[in-house]
Amino acid sequence: MVLFISKQFSPGDIKLPSYAVELPLERLRLGVDNLRYDVHISPEFVKEADALIFQLVLKHAAASPPLLTRGRIQWHQEISRFKNSCRELMIHAVNQAKSLQEIQIDYLAQVAIVKLLLGEIDVMYDAAVQHFKSVVRKQEVSRRTESHLELREEVGSIVQRRNTIVQEVGDELLSWFTEIHRELDEPRNSVFGEDGLLPAELFGNPLLQSVSRSDDYFMINHYVLLGHRIEDPLHYKTILSILIKFFARTTSAGAPQRVIAPPEEMTGYGNGFQVTPDKTVDRILKRVENMDALFNYPETEALIRAEKKENRDRKRIQSLRHQAGEQKTLLRHLYRTMAREKMLAGIVAAYGISPAVSTCCPPLTPQEVLQYVVVSKARKTIARKMARFNKYSAKTVFLHDLKKTAAAMRRVSTRQKRIFLIRFLRDFAAYHRDLGNYSLFRETADCINLARDEKIIRLSRENNTLYEFLLPSERTAHKTPILRHVIVKADVRGSTGIIDQMKEKGLNPASNFSLNFFDPISNLISQYGAEKVFIEGDAVILSISEHEGAPERWYGVARACGMAVNILMVVKRYNLQNRKNRLPRLDLGIGISFSPSAPTFFYDGDNPIMISPAINEADILSACDRVLRERFSKSRPPFNIYVHQIDTASLETAALLDSPILRYNVMGIELSEAGFKKLSEEIHLDPFEARIPEFQPEPFVAYTGKFPTVTGSYQRIIIREADIPEISPLDFQVLRLTGRKYYEVCTHAKIYDYVKRMK
Numbered sequence: 170m171v172l173f174i175s176k177q178f179s180p181g182d183i184k185l186p187s188y189a190v191e192l193p194l195e196r197l198r199l200g201v202d203n204l205r206y207d208v209h210i211s212p213e214f215v216k217e218a219d220a221l222i223f224q225l226v227l228k229h230a231a232a233s234p235p236l237l238t239r240g241r242i243q244w245h246q247e248i249s250r251f252k253n254s255c256r257e258l259m260i261h262a263v264n265q266a267k268s269l270q271e272i273q274i275d276y277l278a279q280v281a282i283v284k285l286l287l288g289e290i291d292v293m294y295d296a297a298v299q300h301f302k303s304v305v306r307k308q309e310v311s312r313r314t315e316s317h318l319e320l321r322e323e324v325g326s327i328v329q330r331r332n333t334i335v336q337e338v339g340d341e342l343l344s345w346f347t348e349i350h351r352e353l354d355e356p357r358n359s360v361f362g363e364d365g366l367l368p369a370e371l372f373g374n375p376l377l378q379s380v381s382r383s384d385d386y387f388m389i390n391h392y393v394l395l396g397h398r399i400e401d402p403l404h405y406k407t408i409l410s411i412l413i414k415f416f417a418r419t420t421s422a423g424a425p426q427r428v429i430a431p432p433e434e435m436t437g438y439g440n441g442f443q444v445t446p447d448k449t450v451d452r453i454l455k456r457v458e459n460m461d462a463l464f465n466y467p468e469t470e471a472l473i474r475a476e477k478k479e480n481r482d483r484k485r486i487q488s489l490r491h492q493a494g495e496q497k498t499l500l501r502h503l504y505r506t507m508a509r510e511k512m513l514a515g516i517v518a519a520y521g522i523s524p525a526v527s528t529c530c531p532p533l534t535p536q537e538v539l540q541y542v543v544v545s546k547a548r549k550t551i552a553r554k555m556a557r558f559n560k561y562s563a564k565t566v567f568l569h570d571l572k573k574t575a576a577a578m579r580r581v582s583t584r585q586k587r588i589f590l591i592r593f594l595r596d597f598a599a600y601h602r603d604l605g606n607y608s609l610f611r612e613t614a615d616c617i618n619l620a621r622d623e624k625i626i627r628l629s630r631e632n633n634t635l636y637e638f639l640l641p642s643e644r645t646a647h648k649t650p651i652l653r654h655v656i657v658k659a660d661v662r663g664s665t666g667i668i669d670q671m672k673e674k675g676l677n678p679a680s681n682f683s684l685n686f687f688d689p690i691s692n693l694i695s696q697y698g699a700e701k702v703f704i705e706g707d708a709v710i711l712s713i714s715e716h717e718g719a720p721e722r723w724y725g726v727a728r729a730c731g732m733a734v735n736i737l738m739v740v741k742r743y744n745l746q747n748r749k750n751r752l753p754r755l756d757l758g759i760g761i762s763f764s765p766s767a768p769t770f771f772y773d774g775d776n777p778i779m780i781s782p783a784i785n786e787a788d789i790l791s792a793c794d795r796v797l798r799e800r801f802s803k804s805r806p807p808f809n810i811y812v813h814q815i816d817t818a819s820l821e822t823a824a825l826l827d828s829p830i831l832r833y834n835v836m837g838i839e840l841s842e843a844g845f846k847k848l849s850e851e852i853h854l855d856p857f858e859a860r861i862p863e864f865q866p867e868p869f870v871a872y873t874g875k876f877p878t879v880t881g882s883y884q885r886i887i888i889r890e891a892d893i894p895e896i897s898p899l900d901f902q903v904l905r906l907t908g909r910k911y912y913e914v915c916t917h918a919k920i921y922d923y924v925k926r927m928k
Contacts, residue, residue: 187452205618207629208281222293268720339378347373359875362853376607385535393596402515455602460594466496525574532558651767655725658787661707662756689739697732727876758834760790763844790839797833809837810913838914887915
């Protein structure tokens, strides 16, 4: 399933990504009415949101002091509180989706929260108007004649401006929501991958909170003055048909033939034509950036000048020149098409009528101003309307303003017309995209029942059909049983030799181990939710447990890997200091093992003692065979983990070995196979084939992803996957590949630099 689709599309040499958004919910359980999905959103959040929205209505209504309910408002604090609560709700949704491995739960939460907020704007506006009327009635009772008349007039003005106030409140509220939405892209990406992200403009869509999607002033403020009536000069469907036909056919004669995308069908449409949008063409048109990529030659020429100034690569400049030429050609053909279809004058005028709109509206509407400037047949009718208005109104509207605007539009140069056309294409594409997203959102929102009635909530909850998104304070807080656990063992190599060397120099080995090994680990474990299980002279065993009902902490393997990387980084830094001070270096081997069940605990007095097979496995993974260490110490291999299987065909050889598996682990981290499988369930892992010749001559397979630490910061990890070879016990030559894999948590800077460049 792909939610934000990007496919390559090529007119000439310009490759264009397409745009499409989906909001599937079909895998979720329907609610008690068997028609919609039951969603219960935190009552505490609803209460906070209502209080904030009510004050926003008063703010955008510009209510005078007698109509206010509070004195000076600390907006920064109010907004911050709302954002924090909204963030907590959405994090809860992400964690639920992660725990059930169902991304549609996250989609459901996002749409439900926005639906709630949009609904509460209308509710709080009505509540504010009732409050205003109550204040006016109190003034009337107190017989403050002048005061209550002024307030009544003010309330009447607020009621008339309902659409504008609701729009402004919605714009501000959803801007905060989309800001939080972008912040959570990283945790969503870490769990679901980039294909699971919904674009922010889906929820920051101005059309969502617009009372009238054909309101002239709304269109001017957010897009461009388009119309939906057949008499409107810039009729939306007509322009859409023109653009679809232009994209769907080859360019006209005289230009290179570039088939953009063949339409599935075409039918006649009125004065021009109507094309049933081919999905590919429609998706290209909805991506605003494509308009610049196809037509914006002035931007490309500016980039060429900048590249020349900085003496950049000539091939790059040559490529940009070719692109500018392609853009000019395409724009020239579209320009002719728009002129032939009588649309070009309207496009230019749409950006030049602002002065006339400010002086002539009312009595005219912006669409009538545009008609006067563009459609000569409409001028007499509009002039008569203005004359009637001037006859019976104290305000005088001058026809001269319209004539002046019309004359100015006729003097616009061809170059300026092309610039206006490029601007119009961007604005039109944004509106077309948002109109499609609006329909998608409303269709999805209509499938959601925001349950508030306690009977419905209880019934849906008992039937396991209720999706609840609550704040932390509303969730049941109690210690829950352990479901799974991860064991990390860090073992110091050659500890006996280090102790002997230090004693010979009269140094204290205990303080060296404490400062360079145990203390750094103690400082790290709280960031990863780990606990100490066991400590001995040269080793430490740590555990990370995953508890029932706490999906936000189900990153056990990922956090174990991140913690192990940081342990090695700390020890490496101390080794640099030790080398300067001529002290012996510490070499570690770390093993990470995962158990899908809870450990067993015994108690020595009040001290718990953990028993788990994962401890034994981590001990094996952290070990290093002496034979391999001696061989690899001479060749200095690029990686820190190597696993070999000895050929046991010879019974004599097999009898001498405790295990047929030999491990090399020096300053390395080996992850068990079960641990890797669990990691791929915790976070989204991107597989890639790394080619780093300066580090490793042969390419190798690896995976990368990000996970959240307990503190909320995000850390990247890289896992190398390699085959376990079977080797000869005599000369260690590789005989064959066993088909089994081993996994190394990478720490080398060159690998991280490679992934950074790749991303």
